[in-house]
Amino acid sequence: MIPYQIIEKKSHRQTLSDAEIKDFILGYTRGDIPDYQMSALLMAIFINGMTTEETLALTKVMLESGEQMDFSAAPGFVADKHSTGGVGDKASILLAPILAVLGIHVPMISGRGLGHSGGTLDKLESIPGFNVNLESDAWFELVIKEHVGLIGQTGNICPADKKIYSLRDVTATVRSIPLISASIMSKKIAEGIQGLVLDVKTGNGAFMQTLDDSRALANSLVSIGKGYGVQTTALITDMNQPLGLAIGNWFEMKESAEGLQGHGPDDLMDVTFALGAEILKMANPDLSTAEALAMQKRTVDDGSAFEKLKRITELQGGDPRVLDNLEAYPKARFSEVIRAPQSGYLSGIDTMALGFAGIQLGAGRRVITDEIEYSSGMYIHHKLGDKLQAGDALITLYTNDEKAMSEVSRQISNNFSFTESNPYVPPLIVERIE
Amino acid sequence: MIPYQIIEKKSHRQTLSDAEIKDFILGYTRGDIPDYQMSALLMAIFINGMTTEETLALTKVMLESGEQMDFSAAPGFVADKHSTGGVGDKASILLAPILAVLGIHVPMISGRGLGHSGGTLDKLESIPGFNVNLESDAWFELVIKEHVGLIGQTGNICPADKKIYSLRDVTATVRSIPLISASIMSKKIAEGIQGLVLDVKTGNGAFMQTLDDSRALANSLVSIGKGYGVQTTALITDMNQPLGLAIGNWFEMKESAEGLQGHGPDDLMDVTFALGAEILKMANPDLSTAEALAMQKRTVDDGSAFEKLKRITELQGGDPRVLDNLEAYPKARFSEVIRAPQSGYLSGIDTMALGFAGIQLGAGRRVITDEIEYSSGMYIHHKLGDKLQAGDALITLYTNDEKAMSEVSRQISNNFSFTESNPYVPPLIVERIE
Numbered sequence: 109m110i111p112y113q114i115i116e117k118k119s120h121r122q123t124l125s126d127a128e129i130k131d132f133i134l135g136y137t138r139g140d141i142p143d144y145q146m147s148a149l150l151m152a153i154f155i156n157g158m159t160t161e162e163t164l165a166l167t168k169v170m171l172e173s174g175e176q177m178d179f180s181a182a183p184g185f186v187a188d189k190h191s192t193g194g195v196g197d198k199a200s201i202l203l204a205p206i207l208a209v210l211g212i213h214v215p216m217i218s219g220r221g222l223g224h225s226g227g228t229l230d231k232l233e234s235i236p237g238f239n240v241n242l243e244s245d246a247w248f249e250l251v252i253k254e255h256v257g258l259i260g261q262t263g264n265i266c267p268a269d270k271k272i273y274s275l276r277d278v279t280a281t282v283r284s285i286p287l288i289s290a291s292i293m294s295k296k297i298a299e300g301i302q303g304l305v306l307d308v309k310t311g312n313g314a315f316m317q318t319l320d321d322s323r324a325l326a327n328s329l330v331s332i333g334k335g336y337g338v339q340t341t342a343l344i345t346d347m348n349q350p351l352g353l354a355i356g357n358w359f360e361m362k363e364s365a366e367g368l369q370g371h372g373p374d375d376l377m378d379v380t381f382a383l384g385a386e387i388l389k390m391a392n393p394d395l396s397t398a399e400a401l402a403m404q405k406r407t408v409d410d411g412s413a414f415e416k417l418k419r420i421t422e423l424q425g426g427d428p429r430v431l432d433n434l435e436a437y438p439k440a441r442f443s444e445v446i447r448a449p450q451s452g453y454l455s456g457i458d459t460m461a462l463g464f465a466g467i468q469l470g471a472g473r474r475v476i477t478d479e480i481e482y483s484s485g486m487y488i489h490h491k492l493g494d495k496l497q498a499g500d501a502l503i504t505l506y507t508n509d510e511k512a513m514s515e516v517s518r519q520i521s522n523n524f525s526f527t528e529s530n531p532y533v534p535p536l537i538v539e540r541i542e
Numbered sequence: 543m544i545p546y547q548i549i550e551k552k553s554h555r556q557t558l559s560d561a562e563i564k565d566f567i568l569g570y571t572r573g574d575i576p577d578y579q580m581s582a583l584l585m586a587i588f589i590n591g592m593t594t595e596e597t598l599a600l601t602k603v604m605l606e607s608g609e610q611m612d613f614s615a616a617p618g619f620v621a622d623k624h625s626t627g628g629v630g631d632k633a634s635i636l637l638a639p640i641l642a643v644l645g646i647h648v649p650m651i652s653g654r655g656l657g658h659s660g661g662t663l664d665k666l667e668s669i670p671g672f673n674v675n676l677e678s679d680a681w682f683e684l685v686i687k688e689h690v691g692l693i694g695q696t697g698n699i700c701p702a703d704k705k706i707y708s709l710r711d712v713t714a715t716v717r718s719i720p721l722i723s724a725s726i727m728s729k730k731i732a733e734g735i736q737g738l739v740l741d742v743k744t745g746n747g748a749f750m751q752t753l754d755d756s757r758a759l760a761n762s763l764v765s766i767g768k769g770y771g772v773q774t775t776a777l778i779t780d781m782n783q784p785l786g787l788a789i790g791n792w793f794e795m796k797e798s799a800e801g802l803q804g805h806g807p808d809d810l811m812d813v814t815f816a817l818g819a820e821i822l823k824m825a826n827p828d829l830s831t832a833e834a835l836a837m838q839k840r841t842v843d844d845g846s847a848f849e850k851l852k853r854i855t856e857l858q859g860g861d862p863r864v865l866d867n868l869e870a871y872p873k874a875r876f877s878e879v880i881r882a883p884q885s886g887y888l889s890g891i892d893t894m895a896l897g898f899a900g901i902q903l904g905a906g907r908r909v910i911t912d913e914i915e916y917s918s919g920m921y922i923h924h925k926l927g928d929k930l931q932a933g934d935a936l937i938t939l940y941t942n943d944e945k946a947m948s949e950v951s952r953q954i955s956n957n958f959s960f961t962e963s964n965p966y967v968p969p970l971i972v973e974r975i976e
């Protein structure tokens with residue numbers, strides 16, 4: 109098969125065969141097909157799309173390009189949760205220990221910050237010593253014994269996806285439903301899981317900003333999971349404001365710990381428990397949703413989930429004492445409280461702009477070589493629908509970079525809008541897809 | 543300007559500014575932007591198109607990336623002809639000497655075979671010693687003194703186009719009206735011409751197979767030419783069968799010589815003279831079409847055009863004696879006459895398939911490093927609408943490759959179709975665009 113002809117087919121909206129997709133992707137992964145041909149095909153896919161069958165074939169070849177975990181030895185249900193990414197979304201950090209305490213095995217492979225969106229690995233690494241680069245064997249053993257292990261994508265898992273992802277990132281071909289679907293699902297299926305819940309974000313802080321796009325992505329992800337015999341459901345959840353109040357790596361780690369200690373923000377806890385209930389009901393179909401929610405809440409109330417977070421931190425090389433002394437963590441050099449410029453109801457937040465402002469403060473990378481400052485970030489003091497008086501604290505900024513503080517502090521309040529009357533606030537959990 | 547954002551704009555069907563196009567193209571030409579980003583942009587342009595303004599901006603930056611000839615010193619009209627490419631199209635080789643004899647200066651920069659289509663340079667090089675790689679100065683002097691010089695694109699002319707063209711060729715982004723338009727017109731305008739006639743082929747042996755596409759391309763080319771103050775017209779001519787009877791480099795050179803000696807195939811002569819009349823009328827608006835046709839015919843009848851072809855051959859290092867002894871040219875080792883499998887009117891020819899069969903016989907390159915065999919090719923013995931008896935000679939094949947002969951001879955007659963009643967034959971000159 110000639111790469112040229114495969115590119116040509118897709119550029120003319122024709123459907124690629126399984127064999128064509130396999131040959132092209134493996135040829136590229138081996139280095140036989142150059143970057144410039146892959147990027148032409150990626151752009152053709154980005155614009156012209158892929159059928160469900162093509163997306164499945166792409167997922168399959170990415171999956172089979174690397175190692176697949178086998179947790180059939182695990183004495184219980186093996187499952188994971190994945191979010192499509194947003195601002196302030198730290199639900200994975202709460203959910204993994206909660207599910208582990210409840211007997212679910214959670215072999216969680218997470219990512220780093222991307223675009224305006226934070227990454228679970230970066231948040232975990234804000235704990236001194238926390239190692240997300242465990243060897244496969246050590247991770248496997250953690251998942252079996254402790255029911256949870258938190259790592260990043262290794263070179264052995266979906267190498268085709270890893271190579272293609274880097275190219276998408278520089279050729280403006282990231283936001284494509286078939287490419288996102290194959291990338292996410294190949295990695296999740298490689299984990300050897302039986303159940304998967306997807307948190308598909310929608311709104312102005314999500315990669316998919318319209319409900320239609322979010323729904324299409326959710327359907328695509330769920331159908332691939334089912335095609336592989338993985339029980340898969342998706343919740344479409346609102347990302348028209350940050351999830352919780354904290355944005356930035358240590359701040360989000362801290363808010364997660366607080367959540368597991370029983371005083372997390374309502375929206376964060378609600379999303380976490382709703383996602384967890386999906387997994388618990390897959391593991392035990394007799395369970396009601398109310399029971400699944402209550403079980404999780406008990407792991408918070410009795411401290412067992414927080415203990416699990418500390419234990420996994422310790423076993424992965426991190427210092428669990430920082431979780432017991434949240435206020436002792438090193439502070440950023442500069443902080444500034446930004447106040448509401450007017451009175452009224454908080455009616456809108458430019459969530460993506462907040463994400464990028466966080467990066468500017470040092471909470472994320474502009475280029476891949478940037479160092480993250482774990483103490484940089486921000487806290488919002490209000491959620492959509494809250495009534496404020498002019499001068500009330502709106503958001504507090506933290507950074508070590510005086511220049512960034514000056515720039516961000518001057519503009520950040522422009523990302524908040526106010527109305528005189530009680531505004532519409534989108535529901536937190538918009539839709540469930542199964 | 544960030545290359546990523548320019549790619550993203552075009553992938554979302556947004557219009558690029560002149561500055562964005564310039565920065566991207568020059569950045570790529572300098573080597574600052576990698577192939578994989580250029581190929582992503584090319585695919586986005588291929589699928590989403592470009593506005594007239596974008597195409598003009600692309601032409602301008604390609605043109606200004608290199609040297610532009612200045613023939614203002616030439617004592618007369620400076621003009622050229624360009625064909626979008628087909629099978630058996632050797633009109634340039636006839637027209638250049640005819641126009642030169644009639645006082646037009648013809649600084650003709652031609653190309654090599656591409657896809658199924660032959661190239662003027664390859665045909666000229668079938669004459670031993672013919673040098674199409676003259677230095678700029680030598681070529682310039684030929685055009686001034688002899689009124690014609692026949693060369694290939696040098697590194698100094700439109701280097702941006704040259705680099706982008708190589709990438710289009712391997713990323714399936716060749717057949718794009720804005721990309722074709724900018725590529726052709728930047729090179730033609732760089733010749734420093736005052737007049738240009740375009741032969742835009744249409745039909746099953748053309749790059750643009752439908753009349754709509756051919757018309758769109760012709761309009762795009764003509765509007766760019768006019769935008770640069772070059773008098774430009776286009777003839778849309780039929781390519782549902784080869785032009786003339788000969789396909790293959792020496793065979794086409796030979797048919798051109800025969801045409802200038804007064805016994806060329808009617809269709810080839812008609813297209814040549816029609817194109818020539820466009821140029822002659824640009825140079826002298828008082829001329830009628832009938833006069834312009836008659837002037838050209840006289841250069842054939844009195845032998846002056848043929849003498850000009852021999853003179854330019856000699857001045858460009860070629861051996862003009864081969865043009866006087868056409869039958870003495872070395873023959874291919876194998877030849878085979880393929881006969882009509884049935885009686886009837888010749889109603890259809892798969893012209894592109896004939897072009898590719900010619901390449902298989904050795905008349906063109908499958909990969910850039912292939913050597914051309916100048917004596918390989920084929921002659922068709924009939925044109926569309928001819929009435930044949932089963933067993934009449936249909937096409938004769940010539941090659942040095944016994945295996946290719948066996949493969950091509952077995953299948954070639956499948957590319958001809960027959961009807962019992964007199965079929966529709968498309969007109970040779972379909973439309974004139976000005």
